[in-house]
Amino acid sequence: MARPILIVDDDPVQRRLLDAAVTRFGFEAIAADGGEAALKLLEGPRAGEIAVMILDLVMPKVDGLAVLKRMREAGIDVPVIVQTATGGIDTAVSAMRAGAFDFVVKPVSPDRLQTAISNAMKVEAFEGEARRARKSRGGVLTFKDMITGSQSMERVLGLGKKAAASNIPILIEGESGVGKELVARAIQGSSDRRGKPFVTVNCGAIPENLVESILFGHEKGSFTGATEKHTGKFVEANGGTLFLDEIGDLPLDVQVKLLRAVQEGEVDPVGARSTIKVDIRLISATHRDLLQRVKDGLFREDLFYRLNVFPIHVPPLRDRREDIARLVQHFIARVAPAEGRVAGITAEALNLLKAYDWPGNIRQLENAIFRAVVLAEGDVLTVEEFPQIRAQVEGISEFRGEPAGAVPSSDGAVPHFPSPVAPSNVASDHGPHFGILKALDDRGNVRPLADVETEMIQLAIDHYDGQMSEVARRLGIGRSTLYRKLKEMGIDPEAGRPERLVS
Numbered sequence: 109m110a111r112p113i114l115i116v117d118d119d120p121v122q123r124r125l126l127d128a129a130v131t132r133f134g135f136e137a138i139a140a141d142g143g144e145a146a147l148k149l150l151e152g153p154r155a156g157e158i159a160v161m162i163l164d165l166v167m168p169k170v171d172g173l174a175v176l177k178r179m180r181e182a183g184i185d186v187p188v189i190v191q192t193a194t195g196g197i198d199t200a201v202s203a204m205r206a207g208a209f210d211f212v213v214k215p216v217s218p219d220r221l222q223t224a225i226s227n228a229m230k231v232e233a234f235e236g237e238a239r240r241a242r243k244s245r246g247g248v249l250t251f252k253d254m255i256t257g258s259q260s261m262e263r264v265l266g267l268g269k270k271a272a273a274s275n276i277p278i279l280i281e282g283e284s285g286v287g288k289e290l291v292a293r294a295i296q297g298s299s300d301r302r303g304k305p306f307v308t309v310n311c312g313a314i315p316e317n318l319v320e321s322i323l324f325g326h327e328k329g330s331f332t333g334a335t336e337k338h339t340g341k342f343v344e345a346n347g348g349t350l351f352l353d354e355i356g357d358l359p360l361d362v363q364v365k366l367l368r369a370v371q372e373g374e375v376d377p378v379g380a381r382s383t384i385k386v387d388i389r390l391i392s393a394t395h396r397d398l399l400q401r402v403k404d405g406l407f408r409e410d411l412f413y414r415l416n417v418f419p420i421h422v423p424p425l426r427d428r429r430e431d432i433a434r435l436v437q438h439f440i441a442r443v444a445p446a447e448g449r450v451a452g453i454t455a456e457a458l459n460l461l462k463a464y465d466w467p468g469n470i471r472q473l474e475n476a477i478f479r480a481v482v483l484a485e486g487d488v489l490t491v492e493e494f495p496q497i498r499a500q501v502e503g504i505s506e507f508r509g510e511p512a513g514a515v516p517s518s519d520g521a522v523p524h525f526p527s528p529v530a531p532s533n534v535a536s537d538h539g540p541h542f543g544i545l546k547a548l549d550d551r552g553n554v555r556p557l558a559d560v561e562t563e564m565i566q567l568a569i570d571h572y573d574g575q576m577s578e579v580a581r582r583l584g585i586g587r588s589t590l591y592r593k594l595k596e597m598g599i600d601p602e603a604g605r606p607e608r609l610v611s
Contacts, residue, residue: 111159112136116146118167126162133222143170150184158186160228165192176206181313187228204496205467231482248297255438258428267420272298279415280393282422285469288393291422296349301389304348309341312354319362321378330379342375342386349389356396367411425466432462439477450481453489460491463501562597
């Protein structure tokens with residue numbers, strides 16, 4: 109039997125229905141009656157076997173979004189299909205941003221569920237191969253390996269090169285997913301410590317009671333559970349670079365010991381009788397405003413100034429959209445060889461990606477391209493391969509814009525960017541694309557709700573050829589309400605088309 113599927117739902121009826129469905133599809137089903145039980149299973153002996161999780165979003169105590177958050181913090185990569193009875197764009201956006209692979213609404217049809225599971229397993233299987241390939245490449249990373257052409261990132265690279273020539277502490281600031289660790293590795297690879305250890309620590313993912321032990325080490329028997337001696341990350345990085353990610357999450361008592369380690373170049377393992385001298389290059393990173401945390405009493409001021417000797421701010425992807433085309437082609441080239449099909453992306457799809465704000469930044473873009481390449485049916489990526497992104501691009505009446513230029517791939521070849529063919533139900537370039545509502549006005553302000561409602565009703569009338577019963581049913585209102593609104597808007601219900609809008 110195929111690898112098991114974990115079903116997480118507090119409703120026993122839903123669990124039984126999903127159990128029957130996935131069993132019928134040929135998979136073993138494992139059930140959990142809530143978020144806490146699911147997390148225990150994901151950390152248990154069978155965790156490595158689980159292929160896909162079907163996760164209910166609305167549950168008591170630990171809900172679906174909390175489960176996704178804790179999975180991300182723990183580095184658990186099981187693809188998740190979230191489901192809820194209260195479907196909506198806001199719910200879908202929250203789930204996708206939290207790391208969900210797919211989103212279905214109860215009651216989900218067997219065909220839709222089977223497709224979601226099949227796609228998730230296809231991506232999960234290929235992802236393991238890609239992860240192993242990335243690890244096997246290894247090598248030293250330098251600034252020449254970074255994919256960028258934007259002025260803001262060129263400034264980052266310039267600062268990084270200057271930092272590599274010294275040995276002073278560096279603080280890299282920027283949102284999650286912008287590539288802070290990549291910059292840190294490039295600094296290491298461009299310095300005289302290249303080839304030496306590069307040790308990373310995610311300070312936000314370590315349990316508070318273990319931070320000191322993990323960073324500085326401990327002696328055997330120094331506390332309950334310390335059955336073996338542990339050297340600690342500072343000693344592991346001796347001679348090389350220690351990268352402390354999310355340093356703003358360090359507890360205050362550990363910050364004191366970190367300050368001493370930075371100042372004195374020595375660490376004091378838990379339970380040890382003497383200190384240990386270390387020679388490290390310290391690079392810290394955070395997505396938080398450390399100065400504000402100093403003001404709030406959550407971060408030591410003396411440590412802040414000690415770490416903030418050479419600050420580097422990495423801008424978010426939305427502020428350097430000119431990098432998106434290069435990054436997309438780079439990610440396609442990295443994933444496509446194993447698939448052997450996808451060679452490029454349409455101009456329409458590329459402009460869709462440029463229109464999106466990418467709250468998860470480059471990491472989110474990489475995952476989106478990876479998923480699209482694995483699931484693509486043709487030899488180029490189209491907007492159909494980005495349903496979640498398409499659903500989230502709001503307030504943009506046209507994401508097609510000017511034709512996208514071809515972007516050279518890493519081997520110098522020009523990838524194929526075919527011209528998009530407009531679907532039959534899309535308006536010409538002289539008007540807004542059918543099915544897309546403009547939420548913002550020309551000044552960037554949210555349009556009045558009445559204006560958006562008027563446009564939605566007009567689109568519905570056009571789409572259903574003036575069949576008012578179908579228009580009312582699809583809009584979820586009664587016919588009398590629809591006719592009242594039409595009258596208020598100055599739309600002739602008999603013609604089924606707008607005559608004039610009252611100014």
